[in-house]
Amino acid sequence: MAQHNLEKQLNILEYALSSLWRHRLKSLSVLLVFGAVIFLLASFQMVTQALSDKAKQVLVHTPEITLQKMSAGRQEAIPLAYGDKLAGIFGIRRVVPRIWGYYFDEVRLANYTVMGLEVAEMPEGARLDTTLASGTMPGPGDDAQGWAVIGCSITNALDLAGRDTFSLFRPDLSLKPFVVRGEFSRDTDILTNDLIVMNLADARDLFGIPAGLVTDLCVYVANPTEIETIAKKISETLPGVRVLTRPQIQKTYQVVFGWRSGFGSICLLSALAAFVILAWDKASGLSPEERREIAILKVLGWETSDILAVRFWESVIVSGLACIVGMTAAYIHVVYCAAALFRPVLMGWSVLRPDLHLLPRLAVGDILLILAFTVIPYLAATVIPAWRSATVPADSALGG
Structure with missing residues (x-):
């Protein structure tokens, strides 16, 4: 049958x-x-x-916790002194200040993401070289200024073929020169394609941010399983600060x-x-x-x-x-x-x-x-x- x-x-x-x-x-x-x-x-x-x-x-090596100061629902500069208030929280490895923002290029009608940080202060700063297709990041004891590490699209947008210098306008329309120290790999393009990384002092000068203020604070923790616990303690210590964890950014x-x-x-x-x-x-x-x-x-x-x-x-x-x-x-x-x-x-x-x-x-x-x-x-x-x-x-x- x-x-x-x-x-x-x-x-x-x-x-x-x-x-x-x-x-x-x-x-x-x-x-x-x-x-x-x-x-x-x-x-x-x-x-x-x-x-x-x-x-x-690509978000695996981002800071475990990011702190931002909010006012009327908008982000504003956060004082460096806030980092000192976190010294008593057990489990925090290091607090690294960061300045970042968008720079609008009126000639090319494009926005560049500018990020200023002290690479030597980052716990995994030495590993940032693995994200570069060419050049190197500054190491410990390297206090040089005026350098920049750029994404692939920045090279094309600024027409840097054959040269390694470029300039950006400060708020007062004066030019600030930079020397290209490296270029990010295309494997990290989803984050670094339009990115310009520079020294913290250079970023403060470029955006005209007063001394003692930064855009946000990057908090690195010793035990990744305690991220949520430490984030809760930070919220209790700094009530007016928005606390973003790495899992939240990945979910976003x-x-x-x-x-x-x-x-x-x-x-x-x-x-x-x-x-x-x-x-x-x-x-x-x-x-x-x-x-x-x-x-x-x-x-x-x-x-x-x-x-x-x-x-x-x-x-x-x-x-x-x-x-x-x-x-x-x-x-x-x-x-x-x-x-x-x-x-x-x-x-x-x-x-x-x-x-x-x-x-x-x-x-x-x-x-x-x-x-x-x-x-x-x-x-x-x-x-x-x-x-x-x-x-x-x-x-x-x-x-x-």
């Missing part, structure tokens, strides 16, 4: 393949449109996952990428809905030739369930091929084309966008999610109308 059912299904599958070949132009058009819809949805899913993984990877990146991807996916769902409606319309509106074909099959002894099985296998074959084509194209688009179609949506407002080399990690859950949004609605849109068409009386179809 089981062998008979298997042979029957194989015969139905063979007939479904021959039916698709007879209507190959129609099948190919549906396959291409369906594959395009899957390509768009899978690309968004892959880009989001790759960006989240990339952000998590994931939320931002997820929100943008979700927004794009919702927009694409309208295209998917239109495709499903089209498939439903085509499946329910049979041509006279298709009606005669169903009538002949019934005269030959085919049952309604057999005709439904043919439609089901046709839909499975088309949707399966569309998934293979769509996901393969999405992988090529993300890996080899750097998600060129969706970068303006996912990479934000910056003019200097990083040239990311993304490697998507598509989990089983992501594949099932894509199938749930595409294949299942398509099967419903073709098999259910097929049941209505299979109930057409043979004599009426032949007579038409």
Whole structure:
């Protein structure tokens, strides 16, 4: 009995393949449109996952806790003296001041991220050299000023090919010169693409920040498992300070990428809905030739369930091929084309966008999610109308 059912299904599958070949132009058009819809949805899913993984990877060595002073919901400069108040909290390795901000280049209409810090004061400062493609960071005892380490896009924006000096305007419109000491690797482009790192004193001079004030304080802890406990103690010691932990920053990146991807996916769902409606319309509106074909099959002894099985296998074959084509194209688009179609949506407002080399990690859950949004609605849109068409009386179809 089981062998008979298997042979029957194989015969139905063979007939479904021959039916698709007879209507190959129609099948190919549906396959291409369906594959395009899957390509768009899978690309968004892959880009989001790759960006989240990339952000998590490069944020591993960020400070465990960051302190910022808030006033009326806006960030303002924080006094260096706040760091002395944290001396009594057990578990803090070091408090490192930092100045950072955005520098607007009116010529190129681009924002640069400027960060001033004392590299030698950072617990992992010596490891920053591993993020550089060329040059070195200043080491302990190096009090040189006027240096800068820049991101890849800064080199192109400032046209530094063949030279290692550039100047930026202070608030009073006087020029402050810098010497390029190194360039960040492209592996960290998601954070360093538009970044200029310099000495803390140089950043204070560039932005005109008074002595004794910095943008924020970076707190490094001895035991990463105690981050939340120490952050709570800091909040109690400095009530007017916003305390940001590394896990919160990582979660923020994931939320931002997820929100943008979700927004794009919702927009694409309208295209998917239109495709499903089209498939439903085509499946329910049979041509006279298709009606005669169903009538002949019934005269030959085919049952309604057999005709439904043919439609089901046709839909499975088309949707399966569309998934293979769509996901393969999405992988090529993300890996080899750097998600060129969706970068303006996912990479934000910056003019200097990083040239990311993304490697998507598509989990089983992501594949099932894509199938749930595409294949299942398509099967419903073709098999259910097929049941209505299979109930057409043979004599009426032949007579038409």
